[in-house]
Amino acid sequence: MGGALTVYRWELRKLLSQKRTYIGLLFATAVPIIFVTTVAARNHGPEDVPFGRYVLQSGLAVPLVLLTFGAYWLFPLITALVAGDIVASEDHNGTLKTILTRSLDRAPIFAGKALAACTYAFVALLAMAVVALVGGGIMAGFHSLVSLSGTTVHPGRALVLIGGSFLVYFVPMLGIAAIGLLFSTLARNSAAAVVGTLMLSFVLQLVAILPGLGGIKPYLLTNQFFAWHGFLRVPTDWAPIGHALWVCAIWFVASLVVGAIVFVRRDVAGG
Amino acid sequence: MPAPVEARGLVKRYGEIVAVDHVDLTVETGNVYGYLGPNGAGKTTSLRMLLGLIRPDEGAVRLFGRDPLVDGARALDGVAGFVEEPRFYPYLSARKNLELLAAYDAGGARDRIDSVLETVELTERAGDKVKGYSHGMRQRLGIAGALLRDPRLLLLDEPTTGLDPAGIRDMRDLVRRLAEQGMTIVLSSHILAEVEALCDRVAILRRGRVVFEGALAELRDAAGGFYALRTTDQARALRVCQAHAGLSGVRPDDGAVRFSGPEDAVASLSIALGEASVGILALVPHVATLEELFFDVTESERAAEPEPARAVGAAS
Numbered sequence: 001m002g003g004a005l006t007v008y009r010w011e012l013r014k015l016l017s018q019k020r021t022y023i024g025l026l027f028a029t030a031v032p033i034i035f036v037t038t039v040a041a042r043n044h045g046p047e048d049v050p051f052g053r054y055v056l057q058s059g060l061a062v063p064l065v066l067l068t069f070g071a072y073w074l075f076p077l078i079t080a081l082v083a084g085d086i087v088a089s090e091d092h093n094g095t096l097k098t099i100l101t102r103s104l105d106r107a108p109i110f111a112g113k114a115l116a117a118c119t120y121a122f123v124a125l126l127a128m129a130v131v132a133l134v135g136g137g138i139m140a141g142f143h144s145l146v147s148l149s150g151t152t153v154h155p156g157r158a159l160v161l162i163g164g165s166f167l168v169y170f171v172p173m174l175g176i177a178a179i180g181l182l183f184s185t186l187a188r189n190s191a192a193a194v195v196g197t198l199m200l201s202f203v204l205q206l207v208a209i210l211p212g213l214g215g216i217k218p219y220l221l222t223n224q225f226f227a228w229h230g231f232l233r234v235p236t237d238w239a240p241i242g243h244a245l246w247v248c249a250i251w252f253v254a255s256l257v258v259g260a261i262v263f264v265r266r267d268v269a270g271g
Numbered sequence: 272m273p274a275p276v277e278a279r280g281l282v283k284r285y286g287e288i289v290a291v292d293h294v295d296l297t298v299e300t301g302n303v304y305g306y307l308g309p310n311g312a313g314k315t316t317s318l319r320m321l322l323g324l325i326r327p328d329e330g331a332v333r334l335f336g337r338d339p340l341v342d343g344a345r346a347l348d349g350v351a352g353f354v355e356e357p358r359f360y361p362y363l364s365a366r367k368n369l370e371l372l373a374a375y376d377a378g379g380a381r382d383r384i385d386s387v388l389e390t391v392e393l394t395e396r397a398g399d400k401v402k403g404y405s406h407g408m409r410q411r412l413g414i415a416g417a418l419l420r421d422p423r424l425l426l427l428d429e430p431t432t433g434l435d436p437a438g439i440r441d442m443r444d445l446v447r448r449l450a451e452q453g454m455t456i457v458l459s460s461h462i463l464a465e466v467e468a469l470c471d472r473v474a475i476l477r478r479g480r481v482v483f484e485g486a487l488a489e490l491r492d493a494a495g496g497f498y499a500l501r502t503t504d505q506a507r508a509l510r511v512c513q514a515h516a517g518l519s520g521v522r523p524d525d526g527a528v529r530f531s532g533p534e535d536a537v538a539s540l541s542i543a544l545g546e547a548s549v550g551i552l553a554l555v556p557h558v559a560t561l562e563e564l565f566f567d568v569t570e571s572e573r574a575a576e577p578e579p580a581r582a583v584g585a586a587s
């Protein structure tokens with residue numbers, strides 16, 4: 001455990017010294033800024049997204065619109081950008097042999113990397129939320145929000161629900177991070193792992209809209225990106241949230257376990 | 272106290288290629304052990320197995336009695352080294368890289384950073400990103416990273432490859448200094464002279480197999496003993512030599528008969544030749560240089576036949 005935390009701390013330090021870290025954070029913060037400025041300039045919100053109609057009435061609607069928007073590629077991309085790189089970059093730099101000939105076993109090294117990839121996804125999500133809230137607040141103020149059930153929610157309560165929504169939204173992001181890590185371990189190539197993770201997320205979304213495959217839709221990882229809607233219903237609908245938790249847990253654990261086994265057993269013949 | 276290195280029956284296959292073919296290796300405390308072989312002989316692959324980086328298909332490794340596949344990183348207690356070019360995070364400074372490695376090591380590795388930088392003469396450049404380092408500087412940083420672990424056993428894979436003459440000299444001086452401090456060192460190389468200058472024991476590897484193992488002195492002895500015989504009747508001389516007790520490696524060679532053996536066997540051979548009515552024109556003892564022996568055991572096609580038993584036999 002101590003070993004994993006040592007690796008975790010150093011993985012974070014390494015992330016802070018790498019360009020791609022900031023590229024992902026730039027995406028996460030630029031999107032809400034672009035969104036808010038576009039809406040403000042056209043004085044018109046998007047119609048066909050939940051909460052889209054209300055962005056000019058309350059800035060609190062902005063982060064929620066972006067959650068829906070970000071589910072398609074933005075957050076899978078940002079998550080994959082680091083998770084897909086975190087093992088493969090060691091292959092690329094040839095540094096696996098360097099760190100695997102010290103006093104730490106492979107398992108804590110993998111665990112530290114997994115923790116760092118998840119932390120990064122969380123920081124990116126948080127950055128997006130903060131910028132979206134601030135931008136939305138500046139544009140429209142923090143007024144009451146209309147829930148998905150049509151009821152009015154006061155700003156304080158809405159903020160709590162938004163917080164809960166982001167936490168629930170983070171759960172499938174953990175699943176994406178675990179898949180990115182698995183692909184990173186298997187592909188040994190950063191670009192392939194990032195693109196592969198993104199492609200899988202697209203394929204899952206495609207499967208969800210294919211006719212005749214409706215039965216598996218509730219078990220797709222990408223579908224859990226909408227579980228937070230349960231928070232914005234009155235009364236709170238816990239069913240999709242509980243469902244998302246266990247579905248994501250399966251994706252997360254399965255990817256992580258396979259990734260860990262491959263990482264622990266693999267030959268380090270390059271570098 | 273178990274030996275620093277004990278490898279038994281190591282095999283590693285890559286598809287059709289048998290990169291390492293039943294290698295046994297024992298390195299005793301205090302040895303400076305040369306692991307010699309031409310490119311592609313399997314030196315790096317062997318060292319990767321010693322360090323637990325790759326799994327042997329057969330056989331087992333023990334470092335101070337511990338198996339890297341069973342004991343994991345614990346097997347590397349007191350062991351350090353690198354294979355091929357040492358690699359670091361290019362976007363971190365040398366010092367940051369060493370700090371990371373020290374954090375991954377147990378014990379007081381962090382307190383040794385300054386002194387190991389001093390040892391490899393990188394103190395002044397330690398703040399620079401490794402991205403801008405030359406090959407020679409990386410090689411030195413690799414040594415620094417290994418010394419951080421304060422190892423009792425140091426595994427170095429062709430550490431002078433790609434260095435300029437001054438760099439080679441410095442690296443050899445450093446290895447010699449470390450050896451004098453009592454460190455057990457395994458040094459792989461494709462250059463005999465390097466091993467000759469630094470090592471007391473050698474294993475010579477050819478196509479994944481150990482074709483000679485022993486003290487450097489034994490290698491020299493093995494290299495010393497062959498004779499070239501020219502006579503009035505080479506065909507009959509060959510038959511006499513083949514039938515004569517105590518001779519080995521008898522074969523025609525460039526108009527002569529070539530064999531090796533102890534002096535008394537050679538003396539009795541001259542009498543046997545006389546009795547067989549074969550006149551001796553020349554019986555020339557030939558002292559092969561280490562270079563010739565090295566070439567012989569590693570590259571000559573004849574060495575693939577049972578013949579190199581000469582070298583291995585002399586060692587055992």
Ligand SMILES: Nc1ncnc2c1ncn2[C@@H]1O[C@H](COP(=O)(O)OP(=O)(O)O)[C@@H](O)[C@H]1O
Pocket residue numbers: 269270285288289290308309310311312313314315316317
């Ligand atoms: N990862 C690998 N995949 C396929 N073949 C390999 C691999 N590593 C080494 N080999 C092959 O194994 C043989 C031994 O290689 P190596 O151990 O690097 O030799 P050396 O270090 O003595 O030059 C060579 O034929 C090489 O091509």
Ligand SMILES: [Mg+2]
Pocket residue numbers: 311314315316355428429
């Ligand atoms: Mg090599």
